[in-house]
Amino acid sequence: TSTQEPIKIWVKYKEGFSDAVRKNVTWRSLWE
Amino acid sequence: MPSVEISVSQLKSLFENSETVSIPTRLGNTLLEIQGELEYPLVPPANDVGKKFGVHNNENIVQFGLLQLEEGSTQATMLVGEKQRLLGSVVKLETPLGLLKFEHSTGLVKLQDVIRYKITFKDRPLPIM
Amino acid sequence: MVLNTSALFAKLETSTDYKLLSLTPDLLAAIERNEKLEFKAARAEEAVVLCSKDKTWLVKQKNHSxxxxxxxxxxPEDFSMDFPPSAAPYGQPLSFHLGYSKQNHELEPRLTSGEVDISLLPVFSGxxxxxxxxxxxxxxxxKTVAELRxxxxxxALEFERIWPSYGGCVVQNIACILSRDFISRALHITLxxxxxxxxxxxxxxxxxxxVAVNKDMGDEGEFNPFSFEVIRTILGKFSESCDNGFFILQRKAVARWYGIDALTKCASRTMIPQEEFMIKWKSLFPPYFSCDLDFNALRGHFYRPLGSNIQYFSKAALPDNxxxxxxxxxxxxxxxDLDDMVPFIQELNSKGVKMDSFVMKYARRKRHGKRTLISAR
Structure with a gap:
């Protein structure tokens, strides 16, 4: 039907890039 | 007992002759990086007029874009959805990345590939012209 | 100009079975040498390390956006490709790519020192x-030693070195630590x-x-504490193993062990003059065993209550702060004397600045010829 939303396939751009956080990996989280 | 050996058996051939490297690895993997989030519906919509959704090996897939690489150049262009055009480049990774597969059913870890290049899009998307 | 156009697809439900690991040069080299690589952790909730044959890396997770x-x-199977008109200038795709996994982090290895936690292991005293x-x-x-490892x-190689250095051994198939007294007895009998x-x-x-140690042991049937495993620990702790299977006794390590024994025996309740201590130290060794006695090697186990005479002191008594x-x-x-003090404070210097600068933070420093004297502020 014509009332449906158009399908959204797009890139939601992010102004900044962050990779500052580094944390330890536990055995459990390694397998998540 | 929390320890697991990383199996590298699949990679032996890679190291025997690692002179030639290309964007897709010799095992066929390509790493695509986009600054921001690539968004698409996580269930196939009813109104798929653009015929973007399909099934491959019993899994739902979506066609989200087109990628164009120019031979002999590091420039890359990507169209996403109906409206966006992104300009990016092929870059060599400072540190190669190992692709690890964690097999939950068997508890095994396999080093499946070594990725040395990525196609990266860092700039704000442009409208398609 | 040749353009390669590829149609890009992604799975709606991407796989979570994959992770990316930064392959630093030393790690890459280990892979190329075909070394066994392992992820290890003490327990499910503990930090994961990555180990090659002789190196240990702490694994850090770097999240990104x-x-x-x-x-x-x-x-693509049975797929009616339908491109938007805007894609026309880019030509028909020659290949098709499918995104199968999304990565929101990378694993980064950081070289560290291997560790063995012996704190909850049983102690064997003979x-x-x-x-x-x-x-x-x-x-x-x-645990068995294999389970502990x-x-x-x-x-693996770090474990081989660390385990005997802690006095690690096997008794009744259980990984255990030999008591200080028992190590002293076993070392003495071995020498x-x-x-x-x-x-x-x-x-x-x-x-x-x-064989040599067991030659003089009592009658058969009588329990003999100096088992093959105990001797293995003694050799592992007090000698260096060569590639050809031989062990070279490390006389310095032996001398130091006897020195600390001497401190606990002769200088634990009262202080004694250093010269007198040296004589007592010398007297503990088996007759005719020769080694140099370097008093400075005992730093970290004594203090000088009145400035000159020495007295035994255990670092374990020190506050952490x-x-x-x-x-x-x-x-x-x-x-x-700064040199006497360093073993007691070294671990506090987490940033690794020069020791004589580090002490300034908490104490007064004075040069006295070649010596550096440290006192309270």
Whole structure:
């Protein structure tokens, strides 16, 4: 039907890039 | 007992002759990086007029874009959805990345590939012209 | 100009089975050498390390906010391609790529030192019956050495070095730590037996030493605490193993062990003059065993209550807090030679600055010829 939303396939751009956080990996989280 | 050996058996051939490297690895993997989030519906919509959704090996897939690489150049262009055009480049990774597969059913870890290049899009998307 | 156009697809439900690991040059080299690589952790909630044959890396997770898609070439089945008109200038796709996994982090290895946690292991002091009782009645860790190795954040070669250095051993198939007293007894008997059999301390083999030690042991059937495993620990702790299977006795390590024994025996309740101590130290060794006695090697185990005479002191008594620790040390001894003090404060210097600068933070420093004297502020 014509009332449906158009399908959204797009890139939601992010102004900044962050990779500052580094944390330890536990055995459990390694397998998540 | 929390320890697991990383199996590298699949990679032996890679190291025997690692002179030639290309964007897709010799095992066929390509790493695509986009600054921001690539968004698409996580269930196939009813109104798929653009015929973007399909099934491959019993899994739902979506066609989200087109990628164009120019031979002999590091420039890359990507169209996403109906409206966006992104300009990016092929870059060599400072540190190669190992692709690890964690097999939950068997508890095994396999080093499946070594990725040395990525196609990266860092700039704000442009409208398609 | 040749353009390669590829149609990009992604799975709606991407796989979470994949992770990306930064392959630093040393790690890459280990892979190329075909070394066994392992992820290890002490327990499920503990930090994961990555181990090669001889190195240990702590694994850090670096989260990022980008979309990172792992893609592989594929042939879409039964797919009616329909491109927007705007894509026309880009030509028909020659290939098809399918994104199968999204990555929101990378694993980064950081070189570290392998560790073995021995804190909950049972202690063996030479009496097998007592050990049996202890193990069955207390909640100590009961593991085989292989099990301990598997759960230690430590590479195989590091483990081989660290384990005997801690006095690690096997009794009744359980990984345990030999008590200080028992190590002293076993070392003494080992040295005496090797000398009695005229073994070459530069070329020892485990088997020869074991046979030598057991030659003088009591009747058959009588329990003998100096098992093959105990001798293995003694050699591992006090000698260096060569590639050809021989052990070279490390006389410095032996001398230091006897020195600390001498401190606890002769200088633990009261202080004694250093010269007198040296004589007592010398007297503890088996007759005719030769080694140099370097008093400075005993730093970290003694203090000088009145500045000159020495007295045994165990580092374990020191407070963890840096300020409290300095206060404690100055209460014991008002002025320290920096070199005597360093072993007691070294671990506080987490940033690794030069020691004589580090002490300035908590104490007063004075140069006295070649010596550096440290006192309270």
């Amino acid at each position: 980008n979309t990172v898609l792992l893609m592989e070439e594929f042939a 009496n097998e019956q007592k050990f049996k009782e202890f193990v069955s009645t207390t909640k100590c860790v009961k 598997d759960c230690s954040p430590c590479s 005496m037996s090797c000398m009695a059999e005229s073994l070459n301390f530069e070329r020892l083999t485990l088997k020869e030493v074991f 840096p300020k409290d620790r300095f206060d404690y040390l100055f209460k014991m001894q008002s002025t320290w």
